[in-house]
Amino acid sequence: MRTLKFTLQYDGTDFVGWQRQAAGVSIQGLLEGALERFEGAPVTVHGAGRTDAGVHALGQVASAILTAAIDTPTLARALNAILPPAVRVMAIEEMADAFHARFSASGKVYEYRIVNAPIVSPFLQRYAWHVIPPLDLDAMRAGAAALVGAHDFAAFQGSGSAVATTERVVRAIEWEDGGGYDLPVVVRIAGDGFLRHMVRNIVGTLVDVGFGRWTPARVGAILASRDRAQAGPTAPPQGLFLVRVLY
């Protein structure tokens, strides 16, 4: 019995998300199905985070317990031969028994990409939110500053969640300015944990600030309200990347 850590990349465009569902193809389901071939029995895979339909991963992490005697580089090659090209196992590591992709994680880094130009490149349309009116990035940056630190992020939580607490720590929010259709604006958010739709709701709110609909100061007020109805819309999934899981 070995506990294995899988580092995965995937293009989420054509999947129902990380999590196994009654209908549709999920990343978790694909990986479990591929591992079952080597194990000869059902395998449960735990993901560090449940990326939604259309959300991408540059560094999702999953864990599973396997008995099959197969060395990890061979297993990685074999899994990649079975999985569709949109899902790749980038690395497999043998871990201590106690390792669990979700419960052992100490934080995550997400990136959200926005093309702020009249036209979006065909090479970015699946990987960014296309926002046409010019965004005031300085205002967005100023608004975002209110979110860094330990806060109750209930105002940015998607509906239908059931979590023990809506307090989370956002460690840093970084920006890359982009430069039109071929270089998107990148918002990089690192934190100890994230509520459902939290990054997309933050980005949707910051874009409303970028449009000048709200002042930067409004972001702190929205946070303090703990009321989802006060925040902006949920940014679309295709701009979101799970970049890295921290342990």
Place this chain on the structure above:
Amino acid sequence: MRTLKFTLQYDGTDFVGWQRQAAGVSIQGLLEGALERFEGAPVTVHGAGRTDAGVHALGQVASAILTAAIDTPTLARALNAILPPAVRVMAIEEMADAFHARFSASGKVYEYRIVNAPIVSPFLQRYAWHVIPPLDLDAMRAGAAALVGAHDFAAFQGSGSAVATTERVVRAIEWEDGGGYDLPVVVRIAGDGFLRHMVRNIVGTLVDVGFGRWTPARVGAILASRDRAQAGPTAPPQGLFLVRVLY
């Protein structure tokens, strides 16, 4: 009557190539179909180069003569509303009557992208050639140097072409080294004109040099032979981008 210059980007994955064909969706066919809606009559569009099925464009140029009275920014927006997201009109300019996308062109720049790593990222698999054995980039660079200048490139011409001359001028071949699955090796080739499959045949030959199958000096010998059978295989289409057309 106005002669218009269209600058286009497209993801070539799902198309039969630039040129209109009996079966399948072509970029030329899509653009002609969209323009016909404004013109109320068939429109012929001339492309600067005929990219093959699966080949991409960051800066393809096309020209067409239109009588419809519509300003160019409005036309660009309207065309992008009709065209699939994989094809974008990035700019439209009004030109002198004599302008012709193909005959007025003085040169072209192509890029070919190679992921030289055990695993290719899901985000690059449609946009690069995945080559697993480590390539000797210094040897490839040395071999490529023999191709710069005015030469008879018959050895690198795809079969089934009928051209007046196989002499072309390659102005420069530049390299970006890449860095594994997320940063491809980029070979940038600028020239006054290119034969059918010329860039892909050059890249296929250079990759054989990178494998150590051939010495760098062999590239000059292949060029001098003017014999297609001497050169390496045709690199696959998905790594090739038409970057820019020079006028």
